[in-house]
Amino acid sequence: MSGQKTDYIIVGGGLAGISLALELALRGKNLVLLDKPESSSSSRVAAGIIHPIVPKGVRLTWMGETLFPLIADYYREWEAKLNASFFQPLNGFQIHPNEETSDFWQLRSQTAEMQPWIDALNHDTLPGIVAKNAFTPISQCARLNTNAFLAAAEEWLKTRIVIEQAEFQHASLRKVGNHWHYEAYAADGIIFCEGIKVLENPWFNKLHFHPTAGDILTLKFDKELPTALYKNRNWLVPDGKGNWLAGSTFHKGSLDTSPLPEDAEKLMEQIRFWTKIPFRLSKHRRGVRPTVEGRRPYLGEHPTDRGIFIYNGLGSKGSSLIPWLSPMMADFLCNGTKINTEVDISRFDL
Numbered sequence: 001m002s003g004q005k006t007d008y009i010i011v012g013g014g015l016a017g018i019s020l021a022l023e024l025a026l027r028g029k030n031l032v033l034l035d036k037p038e039s040s041s042s043s044r045v046a047a048g049i050i051h052p053i054v055p056k057g058v059r060l061t062w063m064g065e066t067l068f069p070l071i072a073d074y075y076r077e078w079e080a081k082l083n084a085s086f087f088q089p090l091n092g093f094q095i096h097p098n099e100e101t102s103d104f105w106q107l108r109s110q111t112a113e114m115q116p117w118i119d120a121l122n123h124d125t126l127p128g129i130v131a132k133n134a135f136t137p138i139s140q141c142a143r144l145n146t147n148a149f150l151a152a153a154e155e156w157l158k159t160r161i162v163i164e165q166a167e168f169q170h171a172s173l174r175k176v177g178n179h180w181h182y183e184a185y186a187a188d189g190i191i192f193c194e195g196i197k198v199l200e201n202p203w204f205n206k207l208h209f210h211p212t213a214g215d216i217l218t219l220k221f222d223k224e225l226p227t228a229l230y231k232n233r234n235w236l237v238p239d240g241k242g243n244w245l246a247g248s249t250f251h252k253g254s255l256d257t258s259p260l261p262e263d264a265e266k267l268m269e270q271i272r273f274w275t276k277i278p279f280r281l282s283k284h285r286r287g288v289r290p291t292v293e294g295r296r297p298y299l300g301e302h303p304t305d306r307g308i309f310i311y312n313g314l315g316s317k318g319s320s321l322i323p324w325l326s327p328m329m330a331d332f333l334c335n336g337t338k339i340n341t342e343v344d345i346s347r348f349d350l
């Protein structure tokens with residue numbers, strides 16, 4: 001049985017699969033990327049917010065010290081290579097709902113741990129925002145325009161690798177000698193980057209995925225709101241086209257991607273509480289985050305079926321994680337460099 005030889009077949013063209021394809025193509029690998037594009041896929045719905053703080057307890061996000069020094073350089077370098085624009089640094093403002101919260105953020109802002117990330121409480125007026133209990137400025141916030149990134153990456157990749165818009169059928173994969181055969185291709189390895197569709201993957205569906213559906217609204221404001229990332233219980237971020245994205249909800253365990261009007265209403269009601277400017281809803285989308293137990297992504301090789309790999313579990317943080325994880329996964333595949341133990345799937349019995 002022969003087939004068209006390729007180094008890797010990547011299954012899935014979301015943030016994980018596309019960014020890994022960029023890294024592997026850069027390292028000279030032959031690739032086939034199979035993606036069944038869906039407008040409700042997590043990467044296509046995502047707001048792409050990059051934010052260093054976990055509000056509960058006002059702590060630095062997991063691996064923040066490692067991730068944040070990488071993020072801007074990573075996206076700027078890819079913007080230059082792809083001749084496109086998709087990364088926008090933003091001022092971040094945490095709008096406090098009550099005095100208790102503002103006091104707590106103020107206390108945290110005085111600790112050595114948080115000083116590089118959050119400023120002291122600010123009592124100035126933010127145009128268009130109701131900040132009765134003041135706000136806390138946050139450093140190093142940004143937005144990845146995920147759809148612009150995916151489109152630019154595909155454009156660059158399509159002259160370098162094979163890209164097919166097709167659904168991968170797990171049952172059609174065969175091991176012949178040292179190669180994995182799939183349709184016309186014989187690959188050294190298959191890398192699954194399927195997002196939450198991993199639940200249908202017979203090699204990796206025992207990993208602990210807990211899908212979390214979420215809603216994103218596109219809002220048109222009647223008057224201009226200064227460009228920034230505003231957060232309260234929910235958030236507002238400019239979409240780069242003159243509108244604002246607002247979100248999000250967390251429907252634990254749900255795989256449903258049909259938006260419900262009541263979710264939009266609830267989000268808009270919460271946003272009206274802290275924005276003075278009237279707005280209209282122009283779009284409502286819902287997607288499912290590939291959330292995992294312990295919020296530690298899943299990277300690595302299947303323990304018994306060698307040549308079968310996974311890169312998944314980016315949860316609600318794909319935009320912050322890929323600058324660290326995609327080069328790590330590519331170096332593992334190309335040079336055997338060790339995967340960070342916290343994200344390596346060898347921590348599980350599969």
Ligand SMILES: Cc1cc2nc3c(=O)[nH]c(=O)nc-3n(C[C@H](O)[C@H](O)[C@H](O)COP(=O)(O)OP(=O)(O)OC[C@H]3O[C@@H](n4cnc5c(N)ncnc54)[C@H](O)[C@@H]3O)c2cc1C
Pocket residue numbers: 011012013014015016017034035036037038041042043044045046047048049050166167168169193194195196197198213214215216247248286287288289290311312313314315316317318319320
């Ligand atoms: C409402 C919402 C808001 C979010 N907001 C943010 C945010 O502000 N910041 C942030 O960093 N992250 C955010 N996220 C999370 C972010 O979207 C994810 O971390 C990231 O996009 C996951 O990327 P992925 O490539 O792993 O999965 P996906 O984006 O789901 O991509 C998987 C791709 O694989 C394809 N696929 C699956 N199975 C097959 C198959 N058998 N054959 C062919 N193709 C297949 C799918 O169609 C899809 O195109 C949000 C997510 C949601 C849902």
